[in-house]
Amino acid sequence: MKIIIAGVGKTGYTVASQLALEGHAITVIEEDGEALNETVENVDVVAYHGNCVNRNVLDDAGVGESDLFIALTGDDELNLFSCLIAKKLGAKNTVARVRQPEYSGVIPLIAEDIGLSMAVNPERETAAEIARILEFPLANKVEFFARGKVEMIDYAVTAKGPLCGKTVKDVFANTREALVCAVNREGEVLIPFGDFTFAEGDIMTIIAPRGNLGAFFKASGVAGHSIKRVIISGGGRTSFYLAGELISHRVRVAVIERDAQAARALHEVLPEVEVTVGDGTAQKLLVENGIESADAFCCLTGIDEENILSSLYARHVNPEIKTVTKLNRVEFVPIVKPLGVGSVVSPKLIASDRIVSYVRAKQNGVGSGVLTLYRIVDNKAEAIEFEASAGSALIGVPIHLLKLKENVIIACINRGGKIISPRGDDTVEAGDTVIVVTTHTGFDVLDDVLC
Amino acid sequence: MNRRMVVYIIGVIVLAEAGLMLLPVLVALLYGEEKQLFAYLVSAVGLAAAGVLLRLFKPKKKAIYSKDGFIAVALGWIVLSLGGSLPFIIGGDIPSFIDAFFETVSGFTTTGASILSDVEALSHASLFWRSFTHWVGGMGFLVFVMAALPLAGSANIHLMRAEIPGPDVSKLVPTSRGTSMRLYGIYLAMTLAEIILLLIAGNGLFDAATISFGTAGTGGFAVKNTSLAGYNSATQIIVTVFMAAFGINFSCYYLLLSRKVKDFFNNEELRVYICVLICAGALVAFNIYSSCAGLFDTLKTSYFQVVSVMTTTGFTTTDFNAWNETARMVMIVIMCFGACTGSTGGGIKIARIIILAKDAVRRVRRALTPGRVECVRMNGRPVSEPVIDEAHSFFIIYMIVFVISVLLVSFDTADTVSNVSGVVATMNNIGPGLGVVGAVGNYGSYSVFSKVVFIFDMLAGRLEFIPLIALLSRRAWRN
Numbered sequence A: 001m002k003i004i005i006a007g008v009g010k011t012g013y014t015v016a017s018q019l020a021l022e023g024h025a026i027t028v029i030e031e032d033g034e035a036l037n038e039t040v041e042n043v044d045v046v047a048y049h050g051n052c053v054n055r056n057v058l059d060d061a062g063v064g065e066s067d068l069f070i071a072l073t074g075d076d077e078l079n080l081f082s083c084l085i086a087k088k089l090g091a092k093n094t095v096a097r098v099r100q101p102e103y104s105g106v107i108p109l110i111a112e113d114i115g116l117s118m119a120v121n122p123e124r125e126t127a128a129e130i131a132r133i134l135e136f137p138l139a140n141k142v143e144f145f146a147r148g149k150v151e152m153i154d155y156a157v158t159a160k161g162p163l164c165g166k167t168v169k170d171v172f173a174n175t176r177e178a179l180v181c182a183v184n185r186e187g188e189v190l191i192p193f194g195d196f197t198f199a200e201g202d203i204m205t206i207i208a209p210r211g212n213l214g215a216f217f218k219a220s221g222v223a224g225h226s227i228k229r230v231i232i233s234g235g236g237r238t239s240f241y242l243a244g245e246l247i248s249h250r251v252r253v254a255v256i257e258r259d260a261q262a263a264r265a266l267h268e269v270l271p272e273v274e275v276t277v278g279d280g281t282a283q284k285l286l287v288e289n290g291i292e293s294a295d296a297f298c299c300l301t302g303i304d305e306e307n308i309l310s311s312l313y314a315r316h317v318n319p320e321i322k323t324v325t326k327l328n329r330v331e332f333v334p335i336v337k338p339l340g341v342g343s344v345v346s347p348k349l350i351a352s353d354r355i356v357s358y359v360r361a362k363q364n365g366v367g368s369g370v371l372t373l374y375r376i377v378d379n380k381a382e383a384i385e386f387e388a389s390a391g392s393a394l395i396g397v398p399i400h401l402l403k404l405k406e407n408v409i410i411a412c413i414n415r416g417g418k419i420i421s422p423r424g425d426d427t428v429e430a431g432d433t434v435i436v437v438t439t440h441t442g443f444d445v446l447d448d449v450l451c
Numbered sequence B: 001m002n003r004r005m006v007v008y009i010i011g012v013i014v015l016a017e018a019g020l021m022l023l024p025v026l027v028a029l030l031y032g033e034e035k036q037l038f039a040y041l042v043s044a045v046g047l048a049a050a051g052v053l054l055r056l057f058k059p060k061k062k063a064i065y066s067k068d069g070f071i072a073v074a075l076g077w078i079v080l081s082l083g084g085s086l087p088f089i090i091g092g093d094i095p096s097f098i099d100a101f102f103e104t105v106s107g108f109t110t111t112g113a114s115i116l117s118d119v120e121a122l123s124h125a126s127l128f129w130r131s132f133t134h135w136v137g138g139m140g141f142l143v144f145v146m147a148a149l150p151l152a153g154s155a156n157i158h159l160m161r162a163e164i165p166g167p168d169v170s171k172l173v174p175t176s177r178g179t180s181m182r183l184y185g186i187y188l189a190m191t192l193a194e195i196i197l198l199l200i201a202g203n204g205l206f207d208a209a210t211i212s213f214g215t216a217g218t219g220g221f222a223v224k225n226t227s228l229a230g231y232n233s234a235t236q237i238i239v240t241v242f243m244a245a246f247g248i249n250f251s252c253y254y255l256l257l258s259r260k261v262k263d264f265f266n267n268e269e270l271r272v273y274i275c276v277l278i279c280a281g282a283l284v285a286f287n288i289y290s291s292c293a294g295l296f297d298t299l300k301t302s303y304f305q306v307v308s309v310m311t312t313t314g315f316t317t318t319d320f321n322a323w324n325e326t327a328r329m330v331m332i333v334i335m336c337f338g339a340c341t342g343s344t345g346g347g348i349k350i351a352r353i354i355i356l357a358k359d360a361v362r363r364v365r366r367a368l369t370p371g372r373v374e375c376v377r378m379n380g381r382p383v384s385e386p387v388i389d390e391a392h393s394f395f396i397i398y399m400i401v402f403v404i405s406v407l408l409v410s411f412d413t414a415d416t417v418s419n420v421s422g423v424v425a426t427m428n429n430i431g432p433g434l435g436v437v438g439a440v441g442n443y444g445s446y447s448v449f450s451k452v453v454f455i456f457d458m459l460a461g462r463l464e465f466i467p468l469i470a471l472l473s474r475r476a477w478r479n
Helices: A010-021 A033-042 A055-061 A076-089 A101-111 A122-135 A168-172 A213-219 A237-248 A260-269 A283-288 A304-317 A330-339 A347-365 B003-020 B022-030 B034-054 B066-091 B097-108 B124-138 B141-148 B153-163 B176-200 B205-216 B233-246 B250-257 B261-266 B268-291 B294-310 B325-337 B350-368 B385-409 B416-427 B448-462 B466-472
Strands: A002-006 A025-030 A046-049 A068-071 A093-097 A118-120 A139-145 A150-156 A179-185 A188-190 A203-209 A229-233 A252-257 A274-277 A296-299 A322-326 A343-345 A370-376 A381-387 A408-415 A418-420 A433-438
Touching: A002 A010, A002 A076, A010 A025, A010 A033, A010 A347, A025 A033, A025 A055, A033 A046, A046 A055, A055 A076, A068 A076, A068 A347, A076 A093, A093 A347, A101 A118, A101 A122, A101 A237, A118 A347, A122 A139, A122 A237, A122 A322, A122 A343, A122 A347, A139 A370, A168 A179, A179 A408, A203 A213, A203 A408, A203 A433, A229 A237, A229 A304, A237 A252, A237 A260, A252 A260, A260 A274, A283 A304, A296 A304, A304 A322, A304 A330, A330 A343, A330 A347, A343 A347, A347 A370, B003 B022, B003 B034, B003 B066, B003 B141, B022 B034, B022 B124, B034 B066, B034 B124, B066 B097, B066 B124, B066 B141, B066 B153, B066 B448, B066 B466, B097 B124, B097 B448, B124 B141, B124 B205, B141 B176, B176 B205, B176 B233, B176 B250, B205 B233, B233 B294, B250 B261, B261 B268, B268 B294, B268 B325, B268 B350, B294 B325, B325 B416, B350 B385, B385 B416, B385 B448, B416 B448, B448 B466
Parallel strands: A002 A025, A002 A068, A025 A046, A068 A093, A093 A118, A229 A252, A229 A296, A252 A274, A296 A322, A322 A343
Antiparallel strands: A139 A150, A150 A203, A179 A188, A179 A203, A370 A381, A381 A433, A408 A418, A408 A433
């Protein structure tokens, strides 16, 4: 696809490099010469120096012939405005980053008029991601498929946990609730079958119809208690979205915010939230707010170092607590993760992930049997949603009789809205959509899974 | 430094060269040259084996950075030339290693400087291979490899920047692979057009093809001892036009293809290039009129020679060493100018000359009116200061390499004119200079040491110095 990216700050850079690697023709527009050089020197793109609403620049960059225009400058209004102009010039789709909470209510009103295909709000996406993580305290990451009807989580096998040493058969043969579709063992991705034995340190990727996971974990003896009390350090935009979301799920939320005015503003909009003015790294304050007995602690201040330290402290005083740490500096995520700060979220990565998966969905919509494609387990495996047409060789054959390629698993079947977690005796029928997980790449139609 | 990736890239290069060597095998088969058939076949198989072996070093990480790109390109070109010289040695056409290496480097760098005194004694297979190396080297061998097979995403851009001449890499389309495919498309189409026209002008296929390869790469190896003097006027005029055409920035042709005719004609570099060609040709014609037979012959000769030298091709129809001093000096000056950025030609490049000249004027003005703000413009747009700095440092490195090379070559027995013009002609990838290395002479009489200096100059000039000099720096080799 021909894609134009206006603004190559950190998010723009991440999006540009990921999409360029996937073979798209990327043109970037940026006003800051230094950021532009950085991009041109490291990413396979064409770059134009200038303002993204300048007619000459837009024409030179070929906005008129582009398939997608993505506005990622630091300025919401500029993003929306440039998307409107790009659309008028002939760009087929436009995506804008819009961060202002006030705008989130009005974007749907104007999206059609200005021809906006998608608005990405990094803070809101981050809050949603954290809410999902807190919904399954055992999971590190949660993703949704099939319009939210299927969910996929990562679960780390611990030495003391009930799954360690068991085989796939032991855990999943007697349940229809969920299925393990990939295992990340020391960085290597394996697709596990019947006799595969789980070991300490494995990260299982489990796929299940939405709402089943709780029952599954209960049945398999993994103690999962739901989150009832959350402390949030920092009262910025992400916290605002997150607190609202959690309250609607009847979770008790306490927020610690340094700035008195911001704290008051938060309390005005969300009266149910206990807001305290103070330093989120102050140990006394945290203890006063009940860090020793809280179920989860989210560090969402704007300062990475404070977030890391607070998380470490929380885990120190309360080893059972679930912590979520926000990092702005994307490049440090891999270094910080092993420190034991719980789940790490980065708004910039989440925003770029959203955009990249939007592009993949657009790309795959054309001329192949792929409905959606997700990269999972650090991009080392793919989860692909196919439509099963009547002519497919898989139709009507029990799965255990199919000659599947190695490292391919049929992870989920969607039959007219009913989600089936498939076992050996199940069959794929015409009209189903099927989610396949594989370490192969380049599958175009469902029959590609066969030998 | 990602050594394994560099080794891997060199493996790909060697493998691709083995594939290309099958063409002279066909030629040997066609002309029944059994000894050469054996030589080229053995070389091809040997290179293929070496390539497969090198590619066994599967890189753990595919990411490379600028430094690795420069090293890969510099080493790649040296390995490429070593591999290309194998059949000359095995087949006995050029038995001495240093001579065979010189000849191949001269081929791939599109210089066209030769150590042979009797070209016609070579086999057809070797003549073909010699000219074909021009064609391959002209557009950049790694660019060719990139167009043919995808390497890792970010690797491409560093290789391309290191290999393609010019102050600024301008891409035609966003992906570097797409760009190289389009560049090679234009290159191939123009070469085929020339071959067809030369056939129509009454030449045989072998001559038409080898001349076209030499023109396209702006190389200059001919298959006759008298270069192009023995061919008819139509052939010489066709070659003149095509030499000039291959000296133009290829992205200009892309402008034409995408129907931006106005942008094409407004291109400042192109205008200056054509202007310099016309003026230099006229100046030379004025000076050699007395020694030629009539106006047509004068213009034909002067423009053929001026275009040939300025585009850094190096074909000759006359011995310009015998011209008067003014005409000879004009030749030396335009040798250094070279062709346009993004063409197959060498030299300093017209775009740099324009930038340097405008910057010089700006500096004088600034000295007279301090504090005055003024930016250098090209095609009406401001040129950023880093690009101007690049032109400056290029020129400085160019002069340093020039001076050191002349000094090193002076240990030899030849006279100053020959030495200086020899260095100019190899550094700018032209081929023939003045004196003993003039149109009727060759580089065979120089010592092995001088030949090594010339080889370095040819490679350094073709790759615009930085990659080859980076190879000599200890820092580049450190991890």
